[in-house]
Amino acid sequence: MKTRFTTRDLVYIAVFGALWGVLEITFGSYLHLIFPPIATPLVGVGTIMTAVGMVVALIGRLFVPRAGSVLMIGLVVAILKALSMGGVKLSAMIAIIIECLLAELGLFLSRKPGLRRAQSSRRGGFMFAGCLAVLWTFFHKFFASYIFLGRGIYEVYLGILKKGSQALGIETGYALVIVAAYLLIRIVVGGLAGWLASDLGRAVRARLTQAERDRE
Amino acid sequence: MRIFGTWGYLAFLVWAIVLGMLATEARVIFVLGFVIVFSASFFPSGLKPVRRPEFWFLVASAVLLSPFLIGEKDLSLFGLGLSRQGFWAGLWMALRALSMALAVGGFAYAVSADEIARLFEMAGLKGLGFAVGVAFNLLPTLEETARNAYQAMRLRGGFQRERLRALRMLLVAIVVNALRRGDEVVEAAEARAFRPDGPRQALLPPGRADLALVAVLIALGAGLLAWP
Numbered sequence: 001m002k003t004r005f006t007t008r009d010l011v012y013i014a015v016f017g018a019l020w021g022v023l024e025i026t027f028g029s030y031l032h033l034i035f036p037p038i039a040t041p042l043v044g045v046g047t048i049m050t051a052v053g054m055v056v057a058l059i060g061r062l063f064v065p066r067a068g069s070v071l072m073i074g075l076v077v078a079i080l081k082a083l084s085m086g087g088v089k090l091s092a093m094i095a096i097i098i099e100c101l102l103a104e105l106g107l108f109l110s111r112k113p114g115l116r117r118a119q120s121s122r123r124g125g126f127m128f129a130g131c132l133a134v135l136w137t138f139f140h141k142f143f144a145s146y147i148f149l150g151r152g153i154y155e156v157y158l159g160i161l162k163k164g165s166q167a168l169g170i171e172t173g174y175a176l177v178i179v180a181a182y183l184l185i186r187i188v189v190g191g192l193a194g195w196l197a198s199d200l201g202r203a204v205r206a207r208l209t210q211a212e213r214d215r216e
Numbered sequence: 217m218r219i220f221g222t223w224g225y226l227a228f229l230v231w232a233i234v235l236g237m238l239a240t241e242a243r244v245i246f247v248l249g250f251v252i253v254f255s256a257s258f259f260p261s262g263l264k265p266v267r268r269p270e271f272w273f274l275v276a277s278a279v280l281l282s283p284f285l286i287g288e289k290d291l292s293l294f295g296l297g298l299s300r301q302g303f304w305a306g307l308w309m310a311l312r313a314l315s316m317a318l319a320v321g322g323f324a325y326a327v328s329a330d331e332i333a334r335l336f337e338m339a340g341l342k343g344l345g346f347a348v349g350v351a352f353n354l355l356p357t358l359e360e361t362a363r364n365a366y367q368a369m370r371l372r373g374g375f376q377r378e379r380l381r382a383l384r385m386l387l388v389a390i391v392v393n394a395l396r397r398g399d400e401v402v403e404a405a406e407a408r409a410f411r412p413d414g415p416r417q418a419l420l421p422p423g424r425a426d427l428a429l430v431a432v433l434i435a436l437g438a439g440l441l442a443w444p
Contacts, residue, residue, distance in 0.1 A: 008402045010343045014350035015398040022358050076351045090320045203388045
């Protein structure tokens, strides 16, 4: 079977995977220290790091415009996380892979035929992909608690409602409002990550093009 | 010398994760016991996390906090309401997490990055091994170039005004530097005639020891789950 990625594609995948990895080591560790889970009930460090990772992975998509590149970047990060970042964090590794799969799904669903239309819809597609990826951080709580800790989904749901009600200052009876707040925050953060990726990616491309012209 | 191949260790990892999920209450002790005995026998380095205090802090916190957070309070200790159900739930939770963490840690110690990458390549993700290798080597370089870019901007007073704009410029500079470094790697790889679709050494097929281990794991797992 012939591989779809060229050597340049694979190196760029590695570059963006390593960039995300560096951010996980430095920025992620710092965030875990300054934002303990109790202090951030609505937006956890996981949500912030997913958004940061999505910015990097989606910029990577601009430079490796092939289906599967975001997933490959996620796999590289997951393997780096397993091998080099202070012990294996299976839950985080699975989260990264699922988020990248969801981002790929978002990019696939928002793709449009024709280069011009594809370019015009890129920002929208990136925002949609970011939303889907960051939304997973909410569902990952249920998934990880059930799979790794053996806690019931209903128990986790009650815990989330309790934290949410405390953060929003409303009764736990307003369950729909609390869950909607959780999801809305993630949609906004994910959309922002996609927008930022598109913006930064264009700036990077412009800088590289300028440098190329200056060299000529 | 390694007794088992990649397939044997992979089977052990899958077994520990699946049994960790499916085994209920006291059965988790057997799963954990097997994971510890297997790890100590075949890859003692995989038990390194056990020596770290923060590892035990996480385990202890799950056991100690659960009586306060899970279940109805049916005990009182120094005026604090505790739940017996919460204690047991916390204990099983901690043991389950412990067995999975040790199995994954052991797998990472026993199987090299190259073998893991080849496993992914066998699953159709060609070129992943090369990408992981490059990323692994790039980590320290990228960290250093990011730090240099930050210091250079800070020394020029970049963060004193318009901090968001400065941050954007810093991020762009970091990505541009990373891509330039990437271009150097591409040139080096192409100079050595590297091809992503070129012939690569495949993983060895499962050996007798791997197959025997799989049989033992299946029998043990089935017995544990069928045990009343």
